Amino acid sequence: MAKAAETFLASLDPAGRAAATGRLGGDYREWTYLPGPRPGLCLAEMTADERAAALVLLDTGCSAGGATTARAVVGLDMIRRQLGADPDPEDDRYWVRVLGDPTGPDPWAWRVNGHHLAVHLVVADGSIAVTPSFYGAEPATVPTGPHRGLRTFPEEEELARLLLRDLEGALRAEAITSDQAPSDILTRFDPVADPTVIDRGLAHGDMTPDQQDALQRLVRHYLGRAVEPAAERAWSEMVEAGLDEIRFGWAGSDVRGEGHYYSVLGPTLLIEYDNTQDDANHIHTVWRDLLHDWGDDLLAGHYADGHSG
Structure with a gap:
C-alpha cells in the first residue's frame, strides 16, 4: 500500500503533488458522499x-x-451523467488525497472521495483502519440505454431480503422497526457515528440458525469490501463481542421498487443501507467501525508509545 502511494505521488508534477497531499490531522475526519468538490487531486x-x-x-x-465495486461506482456516476442528469459526462469527479508521509515511520492516510464513494485508509505501525466506508449507487438499477438493467449492489439488497423473507410472526414484527423508511442513512456523514440513532431491531440470538446464517452472510459481504486483514479483524472483534448482540432492523416496504432501509448494529460495528430517493432507485450504504473509525485507536496507541506528533 505504501509503495502504491509512493508510485502515485511520484507520477505527479509539483502542482499535482501539492494538491494531492496534506497533513494527517485537522480536517481529516471531514467527509461527505454528496456531489461537490473535495480536497485532493481530481481524477x-x-x-x-x-x-x-x-x-x-x-x-x-x-x-x-471491493475494488471492483468501487470502480463500478465511479463508472455508474458517468452512466448517470450520460443519461442526462449532468452536462459534463466525461469528468471523473473523484478526488485522491494522501495525508502524511507513506515512506516515514509516522502514521499516514489516504482517501478516495467523490459522489457516492468514500474510501478512507489510515496506516499506523503496521495496522490499518478502513472506515468510514461508503458506497452508493444512482441509479440503483439503470433504467435505459446500453447499460439497462445494471445493478451495482445486487447482493446488498438480496441478502437482506433473504433474511427478511425468512422472518415470521413475532420475529418479523421485532425486525421491522417502522413502516416508513428514512430518507437517507441515519448517521449521514457525521465524523463520529452515533449508534443510538439506529432502532434496535431483531437480535441475532433470537433468530433461527438459518436466519443467523443469513445475517452473518450479509455482514460478511460488507466487511468483505475491505482488504482481508481489516475484514478479518472486524469479524473477529464482532464475534468476540458476541454475535448474539448483533441486531437487524428493517424499515419501509418489503415490496420491490418501493422505499426501504435496513441496519445492522452491534457493539463493534454499524451498517446502514437506504434505498428511498428517486422513487427507490438510489442506494446509500455505509459501514462504520465503532472501534476503529478513522484509525483513532491506532493513532492514540502510536503516540502513547512515545512517538512525536
Whole structure:
C-alpha cells in the first residue's frame, strides 16, 4: 500500500503533488458522499498514467471484490451523467488525497472521495483502519440505454431480503422497526457515528440458525469490501463481542421498487443501507467501525508509545 502511494505521488508534477497531499490531522475526519468538490487531486485533472496509479492505490485498500465495486461506482456516476442528469459526462469527479508521509515511520492516510464513494485508509505501525466506508449507487438499477438493467449492489439488497423473507410472526414484527423508511442513512456523514440513532431491531440470538446464517452472510459481504486483514479483524472483534448482540432492523416496504432501509448494529460495528430517493432507485450504504473509525485507536496507541506528533 505504501509503495502504491509512493508510485502515485511520484507520477505527479509539483502542482499535482501539492494538491494531492496534506497533513494527517485537522480536517481529516471531514467527509461527505454528496456531489461537490473535495480536497485532493481530481481524477479528471490527471493524465492517464496518473489516473492509473491512483486507481492502483484504490485497489490496495480494498478486496478484489471491493475494488471492483468501487470502480463500478465511479463508472455508474458517468452512466448517470450520460443519461442526462449532468452536462459534463466525461469528468471523473473523484478526488485522491494522501495525508502524511507513506515512506516515514509516522502514521499516514489516504482517501478516495467523490459522489457516492468514500474510501478512507489510515496506516499506523503496521495496522490499518478502513472506515468510514461508503458506497452508493444512482441509479440503483439503470433504467435505459446500453447499460439497462445494471445493478451495482445486487447482493446488498438480496441478502437482506433473504433474511427478511425468512422472518415470521413475532420475529418479523421485532425486525421491522417502522413502516416508513428514512430518507437517507441515519448517521449521514457525521465524523463520529452515533449508534443510538439506529432502532434496535431483531437480535441475532433470537433468530433461527438459518436466519443467523443469513445475517452473518450479509455482514460478511460488507466487511468483505475491505482488504482481508481489516475484514478479518472486524469479524473477529464482532464475534468476540458476541454475535448474539448483533441486531437487524428493517424499515419501509418489503415490496420491490418501493422505499426501504435496513441496519445492522452491534457493539463493534454499524451498517446502514437506504434505498428511498428517486422513487427507490438510489442506494446509500455505509459501514462504520465503532472501534476503529478513522484509525483513532491506532493513532492514540502510536503516540502513547512515545512517538512525536
